[in-house]
Amino acid sequence: KAQGSEFELIILVLPNPCRLLSRELIYTALTRQRRRVVVLHQGDQSDLKKFASDNRSETAIRLTNLFEAPEPVEIDGRFFEDRLINQTRRGELVRSKSEVIIADRLTDLGVEYTYEKDLTIDKVTKFPDFTIEDEETGQIFYWEHCGMLQDPEYRSRWERKLKWYRENGILPYQEGGGPDGTLIITIDNELGGISSQEIERTIKEVVLI
DSSP states (O other): OOTTOOEEEEEEEEOSSOTTOOHHHHHHHHTSEEEEEEEEESSOGGGGGGGGSGGGOSGGGOOOOSSSOOOEEEETTEEEEGGGOOBOTTSOBOSOHHHHHHHHHHHHTTOOOEETOOEEETTEEEOOSEEEEOTTTOOEEEEEEEOOTTSHHHHHHHHHHHHHHHHTTOEEGGGTOBTTBEEEEEEOOTTSOOOHHHHHHHIIIIIOO
16 A cells, blocks of 8 residues: 555564565565654564565566466475576575576585575674585685675665674685685676676685685
8 A cells, every 4th residue: 555655654563474474565665764664573683584585575476477478486385487586506596697696606616505694793693695614624705796886875785794794804805814704705797797707716716726
């Protein structure tokens, strides 16, 4: 009912369970406010992070294209339109086509990774795009891909996150890494994509040395 409207204050109440909850519902609530949004969530804050994924999208499961036959893909018991999701070779859903390229190159080169594994330091939790843990050396790589740095709000969030990494001993590999982890940062080019060859070179020169 609020689509297209605006309000000074939005209060979003999310009980547990909430069967109607979807990524689109959260997006609508967060973008209707002018000044402030209050989220009353019954559960852990990290639970809401899951709704950033394509597999929590109601749009992606609509097989309603009138001009082409649908191409359904089954993931965790749900069916999605193949053209509306970003799926890696391992079958997981990620946020962008660039992340698909990174994930698939890691897989091709035999590098095990975890997508958006929570990283908690001093009660603050972040979700690196990819976490790579070398069991033999004990070294940990955190890979962050920045796809929208041209957006001021996105850039501001990224700069705060980068500062947090630095404050907690996780430094870019160009600086030799940090005592608590090595940060790999990749950025979309001006056309909104990345080079698979450059990603492969980064993996070989930083992770597989």
